[in-house]
Amino acid sequence: MNQRQAKERIEKLRQEIDRYRYQYHVLDQLEISEAALDSLKHELYLLEQQYPEYITPDSPTQRVAGKAIEGFRKIEHRERMLSLEDVFSFEEVEAWLERLRKLRPDASFDFYADPKMDGLAISLVYEDGALAYAVTRGDGRVGEDVTHNIRTIESIPLTLRAGSDQERSSFLRAYASACDVRITKPFLEQLRGRIEIRGEVYMTKKRLQTLNVILEKRGDALLANPRNAAAGSIRQLDPKIASERGLSFMAYGLYGDHGVQTVQARYTMMSLLGFPINTNGSYCKTIQDVKKVFDRVGVKRSSLPYWIDGVVVSVNDRVLGEALGVVGKTPRAAVAWKFPAEQGTTVVRDIQVSVGRTGALTPVASMDPVKLAGTTVTHATLHNEDEIERLGVKIGDTVIVEKAGDVIPKIVKVLPNLRTGKERAFVMPTHCPICSSPVLRREGEVATFCANPECFAQELARIRHFVAKPALDIRGLGERIVEQLIQEGLVHEEADLFALRPEDLSGLEGFAELSSQKLVKEIQKHTKPSLARFINALGIRHVGEETAVDFAKAFGSFDAFRHATRDELLNVEGVGDVMADAVTAFFADEKNASRVNRLLKYVQPDSAAPASKGPLSGTSWVFTGSLSSMSRDEAKALVRGLGADVSESVSKKTSFVVVGEDPGSKAQKASELGVEILDEQAFLRKIPKK
Ligand code: IVH
Numbered sequence: 292m293n294q295r296q297a298k299e300r301i302e303k304l305r306q307e308i309d310r311y312r313y314q315y316h317v318l319d320q321l322e323i324s325e326a327a328l329d330s331l332k333h334e335l336y337l338l339e340q341q342y343p344e345y346i347t348p349d350s351p352t353q354r355v356a357g358k359a360i361e362g363f364r365k366i367e368h369r370e371r372m373l374s375l376e377d378v379f380s381f382e383e384v385e386a387w388l389e390r391l392r393k394l395r396p397d398a399s400f401d402f403y404a405d406p407k408m409d410g411l412a413i414s415l416v417y418e419d420g421a422l423a424y425a426v427t428r429g430d431g432r433v434g435e436d437v438t439h440n441i442r443t444i445e446s447i448p449l450t451l452r453a454g455s456d457q458e459r460s461s462f463l464r465a466y467a468s469a470c471d472v473r474i475t476k477p478f479l480e481q482l483r484g485r486i487e488i489r490g491e492v493y494m495t496k497k498r499l500q501t502l503n504v505i506l507e508k509r510g511d512a513l514l515a516n517p518r519n520a521a522a523g524s525i526r527q528l529d530p531k532i533a534s535e536r537g538l539s540f541m542a543y544g545l546y547g548d549h550g551v552q553t554v555q556a557r558y559t560m561m562s563l564l565g566f567p568i569n570t571n572g573s574y575c576k577t578i579q580d581v582k583k584v585f586d587r588v589g590v591k592r593s594s595l596p597y598w599i600d601g602v603v604v605s606v607n608d609r610v611l612g613e614a615l616g617v618v619g620k621t622p623r624a625a626v627a628w629k630f631p632a633e634q635g636t637t638v639v640r641d642i643q644v645s646v647g648r649t650g651a652l653t654p655v656a657s658m659d660p661v662k663l664a665g666t667t668v669t670h671a672t673l674h675n676e677d678e679i680e681r682l683g684v685k686i687g688d689t690v691i692v693e694k695a696g697d698v699i700p701k702i703v704k705v706l707p708n709l710r711t712g713k714e715r716a717f718v719m720p721t722h723c724p725i726c727s728s729p730v731l732r733r734e735g736e737v738a739t740f741c742a743n744p745e746c747f748a749q750e751l752a753r754i755r756h757f758v759a760k761p762a763l764d765i766r767g768l769g770e771r772i773v774e775q776l777i778q779e780g781l782v783h784e785e786a787d788l789f790a791l792r793p794e795d796l797s798g799l800e801g802f803a804e805l806s807s808q809k810l811v812k813e814i815q816k817h818t819k820p821s822l823a824r825f826i827n828a829l830g831i832r833h834v835g836e837e838t839a840v841d842f843a844k845a846f847g848s849f850d851a852f853r854h855a856t857r858d859e860l861l862n863v864e865g866v867g868d869v870m871a872d873a874v875t876a877f878f879a880d881e882k883n884a885s886r887v888n889r890l891l892k893y894v895q896p897d898s899a900a901p902a903s904k905g906p907l908s909g910t911s912w913v914f915t916g917s918l919s920s921m922s923r924d925e926a927k928a929l930v931r932g933l934g935a936d937v938s939e940s941v942s943k944k945t946s947f948v949v950v951g952e953d954p955g956s957k958a959q960k961a962s963e964l965g966v967e968i969l970d971e972q973a974f975l976r977k978i979p980k981k
Contacts, residue, residue: 363435410493452565474550646748762828789893905934916951
């Protein structure tokens, strides 16, 4: 992007963000997800860092949004209510610390990490121990007096808790080095003067659910999410409404001079004074400890009773923290480390067409890299022409992309306001981009197909699927080699692989005699695959790894499976009409049948059904996210070997969901259904020791 384009982009982003920020802060009604809005803001922030000359005071990065609502008294904050800079990866946290170290090379840093609650920031001011008033953030300097509503929240003390002598002295002992006893001690004893507590008002997941049931019965508008719910409830003029909403509060900040000099001690003191603090918050000696807290909280996230969207990392030493100062609207001494967004925004650079193993032409968008749910995404499937039309997506468009759980990223929305006029429409090719045969789109179908069954791309995709890890798992047959084998006419279908001789290969580019022998030997090692792997390897539409295991268990032999009637197929748990039809259609197709017959001349799938008795028999497992002690495939094989079932999706029948790092939405689903969630340690404990 050149400077002029950057300037244009910055201006467009500002307008778009402003529009959404108004929806979000004033109307409590956001058209797009918060993650998508964050992503736009992050892009603007990065562009402004690159071109600081274009930063203007009215840029969304420079101010806290929100207008005071008419009807509430305005109150000026004694200390500005700031917000936090977002970071999205450990590298960004490290970079933040690096910047602080440069500013203060002499200082040593330790931290406090606290879950970032998804709710509404509130400042509570106590005078001589009694709640005097409660104020929303507003624009950061002036907020609205919402004391009448805040008083209905039971977790907020109306008078500060004094605590016993013993509690006070053990606090002062524990934090002797973090407190100025001459100030802290008399304050705790007398609770005189002014103290300000800041924290988040939020609604629990359960409360939101029950409340929506009530609202629906009454015919009232439902609350979209807990943040909206909290914000909407606090901004009611009638405290009866706030009261029935059942809000909660979590404290995270203590202001005023009370002699307490670390964040950690302040949290403990707030708890002593009667405020709920997050029990998942923790002191961290090093930045690695911060990462541990972030990972641990991430695993717990879906099973927590409230919504969180990250972890706030603060420099523990408040004297140092204050000295580090404020840039714009954010303090240097803290950052919000957000959980990987499942939605983000990016720009579509091109739309290419790929040909799959069924011959379907799939348009795929290539995009500027965007981080979603922990991984960098550069491609999103657009499925077919109808989908492109439905989305209205053009090459050059800024789009919202989503990655839910382990599924392939998809484009969910186009942001037409960010268009420059240079966008181009996509046109489906009339000929296969691989073999140049004409393509066809049958009446009533959405997919366009390459009509040539010998199309190189189809052969390639079928063979690649056949040898891939969850199928026959033949090593040494990477994309380039399979391509070569097809191009040389040595391989057209699966059976051809087994007919290869070393001398066929040795003439190929990059193949010495030794490697030819090695590859042939490797292929020949796979003539007795398990029935499940063999079924999966055939590449029947809709039949994936897990279903193949179910079929293998149910039918026991390949013959029984290929001759199964539709009803017999439907009897297998988890198999519905679409899958049953796909299996019968596959074997009814003459070409497939002959492909399979030829293959069976070389390959005899193991007929024994996988072991079904073992210490984990009768349990059903789902895995999501990555584990550190083994791969997900190894973990699945491990529990299967112990007699358990493994499934791809969480249902009421699931016994356990094992949640690794960067889990998908399955963890959320599990907690909604009340299914037991195991982290890696708990999972390993369930595995009987040999
Ligand atoms: S510390 C300078 N800790 O996140 C503000 N904030 O953008 C320091 N929030 O407006 C805040 N949970 O409302 C802190 N554990 C937590 C938090 C938290 C939620 C909110 C807060 C603030 C926003 C930061």
